Amino acid sequence: MSKRIDVKDLNVYYGNFRAVEGVNISIEPKSVTAFIGPSGCGKSTFLRTLNRMHEVIPGARVEGEVLLDGDDLYAPGVDPVAVRSHIGMVFQRPNPFPTMSIRDNVLAGVKLNGRRMSKSDADALVEQSLRGANLWNEVKDRLNKPGSGLSGGQQQRLCIARAIAVKPDVILMDEPCSALDPISTLAIEDLIEELKENYTVVIVTHNMQQAARVSDKTAFFNIAGTGKPGKLIEYADTTTIFNNPTEKSTEDYVSGRFG
Numbered sequence: 001m002s003k004r005i006d007v008k009d010l011n012v013y014y015g016n017f018r019a020v021e022g023v024n025i026s027i028e029p030k031s032v033t034a035f036i037g038p039s040g041c042g043k044s045t046f047l048r049t050l051n052r053m054h055e056v057i058p059g060a061r062v063e064g065e066v067l068l069d070g071d072d073l074y075a076p077g078v079d080p081v082a083v084r085s086h087i088g089m090v091f092q093r094p095n096p097f098p099t100m101s102i103r104d105n106v107l108a109g110v111k112l113n114g115r116r117m118s119k120s121d122a123d124a125l126v127e128q129s130l131r132g133a134n135l136w137n138e139v140k141d142r143l144n145k146p147g148s149g150l151s152g153g154q155q156q157r158l159c160i161a162r163a164i165a166v167k168p169d170v171i172l173m174d175e176p177c178s179a180l181d182p183i184s185t186l187a188i189e190d191l192i193e194e195l196k197e198n199y200t201v202v203i204v205t206h207n208m209q210q211a212a213r214v215s216d217k218t219a220f221f222n223i224a225g226t227g228k229p230g231k232l233i234e235y236a237d238t239t240t241i242f243n244n245p246t247e248k249s250t251e252d253y254v255s256g257r258f259g
């Protein structure tokens with residue numbers, strides 16, 4: 001089930017360094033939202049706070065609120081592992097477990113969450129997830145072969161299958177195509193378009209054409225200079241951000257004048 005995310009007054013720190021400052025944003029369910037902006041402006045840092053993934057970095061912490069359909073992900077007693085089962089993540093480099101079979105890779109997140117199921121239920125979930133990631137036809141005859149035997153683009157779709165197997169509400173993607181060739185990139189972009197029928201999708205991308213192609217809304221982040229915090233500068237419909245932005249810095253960035 002797709003859910004909305006509301007972020008209120010969010011600051012993110014690495015130790016004493018404030019990497020992201022004062023973000024307020026509402027992300028709609030069943031939509032694709034792109035985060036764009038120059039290197040170091042905090043896109044990945046902010047993305048990771050949406051499922052508490054930053055907590056694996058020592059010294060990283062947030063102030064503010066992140067609400068998933070109104071529930072605060074940072075409220076006392078909330079288990080970050082449970083948060084990550086509702087809000088999945090796909091990374092820049094495809095990271096299937098290399099020695100695990102394709103089938104076991106799909107089931108890895110489900111097993112991590114301690115869910116037990118019969119072999120026939122597991123088989124059905126593997127097929128459903130691989131179909132959902134547009135990978136089924138390419139791998140159905142080699143489900144017991146290692147995930148590392150797939151091409152980069154197939155491995156990334158396997159990681160998406162692994163993410164959707166746990167039936168999340170939200171899928172976060174941190175530059176999911178940056179390690180892929182153009183054909184595999186198009187396959188992932190097509191898949192993102194399909195995923196939004198069922199999920200809230202948030203994608204960090206350096207590729208402006210990709211943001212324009214896949215997203216409904218775009219958030220532009222920027223930094224005033226090295227050592228300064230990143231800020232959300234403008235957030236609007238993607239067509240507005242690319243064709244008629246309010247802020248001069250947004251226009252300069254999307255027209256390729258910096259970044």
Ligand SMILES: Nc1ncnc2c1ncn2[C@@H]1O[C@H](COP(=O)(O)OP(=O)(O)OP(=O)(O)O)[C@@H](O)[C@H]1O
Nearest residue numbers: 014019037038039040041042043044045046057230
């Ligand atoms: N693990 C970390 N420890 C300390 N500082 C970090 C860490 N990760 C990122 N930073 C700093 O936080 C700031 C934001 O980095 P982040 O990677 O979120 O930016 P980004 O916009 O995603 O950049 P890029 O587009 O290059 O990936 C940068 O100044 C970066 O050096």
